[in-house]
Amino acid sequence: MAEEAPPLPWKADVQAARRGDPSAFESLVRSVQRPVYGLALRLLQREAEAAEVAQEALLRAYQNLHRYDDSRPFDLWVLAITRNLCLDLLRRRTKVKTEELEPMKEVLPSGDASQEDCAIATQERQSLEEAMATLSAEDREVLALYYVQKRTTKEIAQVMGCAPGTIMARLFRAREKLRKKMTPTEEAPR
Amino acid sequence: MTSQPCPDLELLFTELEAGEGPALDHAAECEACSAVLEEHRLMEQDLYRLADPLPPPTLVASVMARVAAEPVPQRREVWSGVAILLTSLVGGLGYLLMNDQALGHLGTSIASVMVEGPQFVDGVLSGAHALWATAGLAVACFLTFLLLTSLYGLKRLAGGIPTPSEA
Numbered sequence: 447m448a449e450e451a452p453p454l455p456w457k458a459d460v461q462a463a464r465r466g467d468p469s470a471f472e473s474l475v476r477s478v479q480r481p482v483y484g485l486a487l488r489l490l491q492r493e494a495e496a497a498e499v500a501q502e503a504l505l506r507a508y509q510n511l512h513r514y515d516d517s518r519p520f521d522l523w524v525l526a527i528t529r530n531l532c533l534d535l536l537r538r539r540t541k542v543k544t545e546e547l548e549p550m551k552e553v554l555p556s557g558d559a560s561q562e563d564c565a566i567a568t569q570e571r572q573s574l575e576e577a578m579a580t581l582s583a584e585d586r587e588v589l590a591l592y593y594v595q596k597r598t599t600k601e602i603a604q605v606m607g608c609a610p611g612t613i614m615a616r617l618f619r620a621r622e623k624l625r626k627k628m629t630p631t632e633e634a635p636r
Numbered sequence: 637m638t639s640q641p642c643p644d645l646e647l648l649f650t651e652l653e654a655g656e657g658p659a660l661d662h663a664a665e666c667e668a669c670s671a672v673l674e675e676h677r678l679m680e681q682d683l684y685r686l687a688d689p690l691p692p693p694t695l696v697a698s699v700m701a702r703v704a705a706e707p708v709p710q711r712r713e714v715w716s717g718v719a720i721l722l723t724s725l726v727g728g729l730g731y732l733l734m735n736d737q738a739l740g741h742l743g744t745s746i747a748s749v750m751v752e753g754p755q756f757v758d759g760v761l762s763g764a765h766a767l768w769a770t771a772g773l774a775v776a777c778f779l780t781f782l783l784l785t786s787l788y789g790l791k792r793l794a795g796g797i798p799t800p801s802e803a
Binding site for chain 2: 463464465466468471472475476479480481482483484485487493497500501504505508509510511512570571574575589590593594595596614615618621622624625628629
């Protein structure tokens, strides 16, 4: 897993953005837009909604910049806002059938296709994405944060507002569900 | 093959994260558990290779367009502070005006300050004079230290405040 980031690299931009410097906030937006949009898309599974939520989360971050404790990682704070907005939207989305969802293979293209294609077959990646798409939002988010965004359990706990031990358990359950989806016929009782 | 029963998967994976433990020792000698761990390793390998999708190219521009219409966060903070202060003042005044006993206490306290205040100030001044007369140098050093630390503290606080042109 990735080690702790260098201390407070976002602090200067946050302070400048608080004073109303738009270029400083733009720099912050650029640094977090990909994980923010990525998490929103994993949770919502719809490009248009994910873009909308990512935009709203970044705007709320600006509106609440005076409340942000800049001793904590800025990206985790924005991810927590994004997560809350996504969960609100998912709660409102009660009558949507699974088959109406866009397939993940079209929705989630590789961010770094050339490297990935060398390392893993496209078909396998698609199967994995499709299997992930069938998991619950809770399982998808923990897998996405841990494996895709390479966050530590401590960081994920900050985003999700729970103890790191809880994240370990959730991660285990999500991984097991994914493993069963990937190999449904080979599963033997233990 | 080990004679011990296979451990619970959750325990096995917890020990895998920790890097040691009896379940992991068991797995090293058990074909079934080794196969599970290998399957897990391969799946993790695939999962680690997934990447976040690129956001729409217009995302930053859209956010910045909406940000441009918003007030500066620091001004928002000042206005929040002013609103809290005014609400507290209005609440306090309202309580005083609605409560005869509280108003009476306030009047008595003000009268007491008016009567006893000059005596208190005289006492403090004569005490300061006596202190200066007996240990003038020590007092001067202490006051200088107090002044410098206060100025340093103010300078540090002022570091985060925008200049008028920035605001």
